[in-house]
Amino acid sequence: MSAPVASTPSPVPDLNRNRLPTLFEVLSRRTLPPVDLFSFYIYMRDQQRSVDYLDFWLDVAQHMSLCRHYVRELRRSVLVGTPELDKTSKRSSAILENMGDMSYSAAGPSMYQSEKDKDQDAQMSAFLREERRNNHESPHSSNGRQARPSTNISSTPHELGTDSNSPAHTVARQDIRASAEKILYTFLLPGAEREITLPGSITQDVTTAIEEYGRDDPEVFDVAKDYVFQAMERDAFPGFLRMKALGNLIPPTLIMRLILGLVSMFGGFWAAFILIFLDETRITRLWLILPFTVGVYCLASYQYSLDPVLALIGLSEYTPFNFSRVREPYVRKLLARRAVMVLAVTLLIDAALCVLFILVPGKRL
Numbered sequence: 001m002s003a004p005v006a007s008t009p010s011p012v013p014d015l016n017r018n019r020l021p022t023l024f025e026v027l028s029r030r031t032l033p034p035v036d037l038f039s040f041y042i043y044m045r046d047q048q049r050s051v052d053y054l055d056f057w058l059d060v061a062q063h064m065s066l067c068r069h070y071v072r073e074l075r076r077s078v079l080v081g082t083p084e085l086d087k088t089s090k091r092s093s094a095i096l097e098n099m100g101d102m103s104y105s106a107a108g109p110s111m112y113q114s115e116k117d118k119d120q121d122a123q124m125s126a127f128l129r130e131e132r133r134n135n136h137e138s139p140h141s142s143n144g145r146q147a148r149p150s151t152n153i154s155s156t157p158h159e160l161g162t163d164s165n166s167p168a169h170t171v172a173r174q175d176i177r178a179s180a181e182k183i184l185y186t187f188l189l190p191g192a193e194r195e196i197t198l199p200g201s202i203t204q205d206v207t208t209a210i211e212e213y214g215r216d217d218p219e220v221f222d223v224a225k226d227y228v229f230q231a232m233e234r235d236a237f238p239g240f241l242r243m244k245a246l247g248n249l250i251p252p253t254l255i256m257r258l259i260l261g262l263v264s265m266f267g268g269f270w271a272a273f274i275l276i277f278l279d280e281t282r283i284t285r286l287w288l289i290l291p292f293t294v295g296v297y298c299l300a301s302y303q304y305s306l307d308p309v310l311a312l313i314g315l316s317e318y319t320p321f322n323f324s325r326v327r328e329p330y331v332r333k334l335l336a337r338r339a340v341m342v343l344a345v346t347l348l349i350d351a352a353l354c355v356l357f358i359l360v361p362g363k364r365l
Contacts, residue, residue, distance in 0.1 A: 018330055020245055023229070023237045027057065032327035034244040034316035042318050043240045047251065050236065052194040056187045057228050060221045063179045064121075067218050070171040071124050125217035128176070132214055180216035188224070198224055245331045246338065247305030248316040254302050261298030268292040272357035279362035289354050296350045304342050311339035 013032050014025070021031045026040050033039055045051040187196050188203050202224050209215040243250070249257070268291035275285050301307050310316075314332060315323040326332045 013328075015329055020241055020330065021328070023233045026237075027061070027229075033324045034248070034318065034326055035241070035328050035331055039244055039318055039324070040237075040240055043243065044232075044236060046319070047239070047243070048236050052187065052196050053228050053232060055194065056183070056196055057225060057232070059179075059183050059187070060218075060225045063176075063183060063221065064218045066171055066179050067124060067128060067176055070173070070176060071127060073170065121218060125219040128217040129215060131173070132216070177216045180210055180220065183221065184210050196228070198227060202227060243305065244316065245328075245334060248311050248326070248335060249301065249305050249307055250317050250320065252320050253317060254305060257298040258302040261295050261302060264291045264295030264298065268295055268353070276357065276360060276362050277364065279364035282358050285358045288357055289350075292353045292357075293346075293350050296346050296353070300342050300346045300349075304338065306335070306338055306342055308339035308342040308346070311335040 013030050021035055025031050026035060026037055029037050031037075041051065041054060044054045184207065186192055186194055188198070188206055189195070206220055206224055209220045268288055271291065272285070272288050275288070310323070311326075314326045316326050316335075317323050326335060
């Protein structure tokens with residue numbers, strides 16, 4: 001997976017939020033750069049080196065969207081009128097009719113779900129389990145779904161979130177099964193291509209449910225999804241906010257600024273003492289402003305993980321020397337205030353050093 005995909009269609013960022021966003025808001029695409037989902041993905045990939053956890057969460061969210069689209073479309077076809085269902089599928093039809101409109105709320109962790117969302121997800125999972133048993137007992141009883149064309153399993157959730165009834169947007173039952181197996185074989189089985197570390201009991205329960213009981217409903221992944229969310233919220237998200245909401249530079253750039261700052265300060269002190277002991281005029285010693293200013297600016301940027309000029313312009317770095325516009329209103333104000341503070345500290349220290357080494361009397365040795 002090369003880039004994060006949306007788990008909900010057409011999310012609306014909260015432009016009036018007067019606080020830092022939560023992880024759930026970031027994953028739900030309700031935030032703007034530099035604290036958006038793409039920036040978090042880059043952070044998990046380049047800084048945390050644990051992007052597999054985020055990919056797992058996004059794939060499970062996409063699986064949820066796939067199931068919602070399938071059930072919503074099937075419910076619509078049942079409500080508008082279908083041929084008489086045989087006995088093995090009447091229970092499934094009853095579940096569909098009682099389910100209510102399938103809303104496309106964010107596929108977040110259980111702790112953030114409303115009672116309505118929890119109830120709908122539980123009914124959806126119950127329907128998928130019932131339908132699987134019906135299909136297993138009677139291969140010809142499939143509510144007419146086999147005759148309908150299916151989408152490729154790699155379809156994005158944005159496409160699946162459309163209300164279109166055209167065949168291009170149809171999801172077949174086997175797509176849901178393939179999605180569940182893909183998640184299992186990619187992230188959870190021992191020795192998997194991108195195996196993530198989960199408690200053994202969670203991995204075993206998911207594996208047994210999918211492989212032995214044939215389940216593919218979203219509830220299969222609920223415990224694993226919540227565990228991964230809490231792990232990211234505890235171990236990765238605070239560092240992400242510190243880097244992107246309180247600063248605008250990334251570690252490789254900070255190291256370069258530290259080195260440049262130390263070299264400039266060394267050059268400034270070396271030149272200052274040389275000029276003093278050569279008894280050069282104060283006009284000549286004014287050139288010391290250059291190395292001291294560069295050195296103090298770079299060291300202050302390293303200390304606060306913030307380039308104040310870039311912050312005032314409204315830019316934030318997400319990969320080396322690649323910048324994005326700061327669009328999250330609260331973060332933009334926060335960075336601007338910190339930039340003014342860093343500039344004040346830089347000017348104060350720089351002025352003190354320049355005054356000291358320019359005005360001190362010279363003495364030729």
